[in-house]
Amino acid sequence: MGLGCLSKSAVAVLKTDDKLKDAKIVFVVGGPGSGKGTQCEKIVAKYGYTHLSSGDLLRAEVASGSERGKQLQATMQKGELVPLDTVLEMIKEAMIAKADVSKGYLIDGYPREVKQGEEFEKKIGAPALLLYVDAKAETMVKRLMKRGETSGRADDNEETIKKRLDLYYKATEPVIAYYEKSGIVRKINSELPVDEVFAIVEKAIDELK
Numbered sequence: 001m002g003l004g005c006l007s008k009s010a011v012a013v014l015k016t017d018d019k020l021k022d023a024k025i026v027f028v029v030g031g032p033g034s035g036k037g038t039q040c041e042k043i044v045a046k047y048g049y050t051h052l053s054s055g056d057l058l059r060a061e062v063a064s065g066s067e068r069g070k071q072l073q074a075t076m077q078k079g080e081l082v083p084l085d086t087v088l089e090m091i092k093e094a095m096i097a098k099a100d101v102s103k104g105y106l107i108d109g110y111p112r113e114v115k116q117g118e119e120f121e122k123k124i125g126a127p128a129l130l131l132y133v134d135a136k137a138e139t140m141v142k143r144l145m146k147r148g149e150t151s152g153r154a155d156d157n158e159e160t161i162k163k164r165l166d167l168y169y170k171a172t173e174p175v176i177a178y179y180e181k182s183g184i185v186r187k188i189n190s191e192l193p194v195d196e197v198f199a200i201v202e203k204a205i206d207e208l209k
C-alpha cells in the first residue's frame with residue numbers, strides 16, 4: 001500500500017520516524033554519579049555521537065520556567081521518576097532534531113526502569129549496545145557529594161542522593177538484566193581513573209562498527 005490514502009500530516013509523522021529507523025543507539029546506564037556523563041563527553045569527542053542526557057533535557061525544561069517544568073522540578077527534587085511519556089517525548093524530539101547529522105546516539109540516564117526500555121523500543125527503535133557504568137554505592141555517594149559543592153543541582157544533597165540510589169537499585173538495575181538476554185550489555189568498571197575507564201568504553205564502541 002502506498003502513502004496516498006494518508007493525510008499530509010500523517011505522512012510527515014511517518015517520515016520523521018523513518019529518520020530514526022537505522023540510527024545507532026547506545027543506552028548508557030549506571031547509578032547516579034557513576035560517571036555516565038563523563039564518559040559520554042569523551043565518546044562525543046572521539047566518535048561524534050550525539051549525547052542526550054535525559055536528566056539534562058529535564059533540567060532544561062525546568063530552567064525554561066514552563067508550567068511543565070515546575071511540576072518536573074518537584075519530582076526531581078525528591079529523587080523520584082518523572083512520567084515516562086514526558087521524558088520519552090523529549091528524547092525523541094531531540095533525536096529527530098539531530099537525525100540528519102548524527103553518527104549515533106548516546107542515551108544517557110535512560111531507561112530508568114524496564115517499562116521505559118520497552119516503550120523506547122516501540123516508539124523509536126532497539127539499542128545496539130548498553131554501556132553499564134558500574135561503581136560502588138560508596139563511590140557514587142562520594143562523587144555526588146563532591147559534585148554537589150559546585151553543581152548547583154537541587155538533587156545533589158545527602159537526602160536526595162540516598163533516594164536516587166535506592167531507586168536505582170530497585171528500578172534501574174533490572175533494566176540491565178533485561179538486556180543481558182539480547183547480548184548487548186558491556187559492563188564498564190568505573191572505579192578506575194577516567195582514561196582507563198574510557199579505554200574499556202572505546203573497545204565496546206569499536207565493536208559496533
Ligand SMILES: Nc1ccn([C@@H]2O[C@H](COP(=O)(O)OP(=O)(O)OP(=O)(O)O)[C@@H](O)[C@H]2O)c(=O)n1
Pocket residue numbers: 031032033034035036037054055056058075076077079080081082083087108109110111112155164
Ligand atoms: N529518564 C529519567 C531521567 C531523569 N529523571 C529525573 O531526573 C533526575 C536527575 O536525572 P539524572 O541527571 O539522570 O541524574 P542521575 O541518574 O541521578 O545521574 P547523574 O546526576 O549522575 O547524571 C532523576 O533523579 C529523576 O527525578 C527521570 O525521572 N527519568
Ligand SMILES: Nc1nc2c(ncn2[C@@H]2O[C@H](COP(=O)(O)OP(=O)(O)O)[C@@H](O)[C@H]2O)c(=O)[nH]1
Pocket residue numbers: 030031032033034035036037038039143144146147190191192193194195197
Ligand atoms: N575518579 C573518578 N571520578 C569520576 C569518574 N567518572 C566521573 N567521575 C567524577 O564523578 C562525578 C560524577 O560524574 P558524572 O559524569 O556527572 O556522573 P553521572 O552522574 O553518571 O552522569 C563527577 O564529578 C566526575 O568528576 C571516574 O571514572 N573516576
Ligand SMILES: [Mg+2]
Pocket residue numbers: 036037053055
Ligand atoms: Mg549525568
